[in-house]
Amino acid sequence: MKLAERTEHVAQSYTIGMSMRARELRDQGRDVLNLSVGEPDFKVPERAKQAAVQALELDLTKYDKVPGVLELREVICEKLKAENDLEYTADQIVVSNGAKQAIMNALMAVMDPGDEVLLPIPYWTSYPEIIKLCGGEPLPVMPGDRDNYKVTPRDLEEAMTEKTKILIFNNPSNPAGTVYNAEEVRAIGEFCEKKGLWILSDEIYERFCYTEPCVSVASLSPSIKDQTIVINGLSKSVAMTGLRVGYTASNQKVASAISKMQGHLTSHTSTLSQWVGHSALKYCTKDINDQIDIYRKRREVMMKKLDTIEGLTYLKPDGAFYIMVNFGAYKDRVAYTDSFSLALCSRILEETAVAIVPGIAFGLDDYARISYTLEEEKLEEGLSRIENFLKSL
Ligand SMILES: Cc1ncc(COP(=O)(O)O)c(C=O)c1O
Structure with a gap:
């Protein structure tokens, strides 16, 4: 039996795809840092x-x-x-x-x-x-x-x-x-x-x-x-x-x-x-504002660390809790067929256990999206692992 045509035109969510693979790796005992999700790590007040x-x-x-x-x-x-x-x-x-x-x-x-x-x-x-x-x-x-x-x-x-x-x-x-x-x-x-x-x-x-x-x-x-x-x-x-x-x-x-x-x-x-x-x-409102102050600090931590990683630039985020990072300088060092960002993010996940979202999901294939919805130390650790991966290319 044939499915409705609309099901064929709808793409899988890259964000959910990355998160699911991250969960599988975690179940296998890997120390996964999931910087792919659009989900606050805080609890409901x-x-x-x-x-x-x-x-x-x-x-x-x-x-x-x-x-x-x-x-x-x-x-x-x-x-x-x-x-x-x-x-x-x-x-x-x-x-x-x-x-x-x-x-x-x-x-x-x-x-x-x-x-x-x-x-x-x-x-x-x-x-x-x-x-x-x-x-x-x-x-x-x-x-x-x-x-x-x-x-x-x-x-x-x-x-x-x-x-x-x-x-x-x-x-x-x-x-x-x-x-x-x-x-x-x-x-x-x-x-x-x-x-x-x-x-x-x-x-x-x-x-x-x-x-x-x-x-x-x-x-x-x-x-x-x-x-x-x-x-x-x-x-x-x-x-x-x-x-x-x-x-x-x-x-x-x-x-x-x-x-x-x-x-x-x-x-x-x-x-x-x-x-x-x-x-x-x-x-x-106060609990919500306290959370925003924490994101503000995390954003600083992210930008400071990214500024030190060779070859990377990013779109300075003035809002939300994501950074779009441009990995284009590494394009000729990663083998890919259709999508550079998908190949890059898949390798980063498999080799460093850090999940980020390929920019192709948002229409920009030189980029990847990194969420800062984890504690500062984990964000720094995640970026360090990505830095080491890039150095190894
Ligand atoms: C820009 C934007 N709009 C809407 C949504 C959907 O939010 P909700 O979880 O409330 O459906 C999201 C979730 O990631 C989002 O990033």
Whole structure:
């Protein structure tokens, strides 16, 4: 029996592939350092954890509202107002199974089959696959400026066609940690307004900014806000990746469309997870900020060490918790057929037991992405092993 065609067009996740191989090596007794995952190593703050226990005791275990528990949506609105200068009402928020589902919901709400979606390179590995699953066409855009890989209106204009309908704007970005400043965000927002493009503003790393605060494109003007769907969630900022809480904030019409569809798909994410999210947003800002301070230190450690490794350069990350490192200087010393970064990262994993993600996953094959979601000593150890490997080539 034949499988559906869409299954053939969807690629395996390189990130998950690397993590799985890392786990196998660990099971074989290797001392594996996994610098490939996009997952905080912190625990969910204690007070937030208690909310799940309490929700069980109160039997809050039945179907609830499709767009999410009202108290959670209200606290999300308070957070968006206080931290992002965004004014939304609870009926404009739809809580979903992680930001991944929020992205899929948003695309299904505004994208018709064959519509193109602008995707600045380097892009988060799941975007093209989610776009394809929803029947759209990813349109990768190579930024003109290869020093910081920030896309400009000019880059977008050159790439777009009459079929282009949406821009996915990931700020701060995974994998490069790029943070667009206010002026750059305005330029992008105004361009999309002029061209009538929807903006899917993925702000899941918005709390992870190390040089200046992140500006939400939706905060620029009522009209830009109206054509923007903000994506956010608690996986990264509250370290609750497994609890699956993400959300969209959008105009009423989009929110209702998303809610209508989600009602037939997942109904809503687990009520227990939603109560944990509620408590985290309401009571745990200090725990979250403490975690961000730790990432800030780790980022320094990473850059300091990388500066000493011969032949490597990197895109200076101002946000998120990843560094895109350019290994291009070693290209002629690694045998490969299709992808240099895949061959390089596979060898690094097998020979040094350090897992990092090949840049091909993000559209940049000279690079690899290194996460700094481990303690400082482990990060230094991981980079030292990579350094020794490079010296041996
Ligand atoms: C840019 C970006 N958006 C969305 C997500 C999905 O987050 P979630 O785990 O909440 O589905 C991720 C996860 O790695 C991400 O990096």
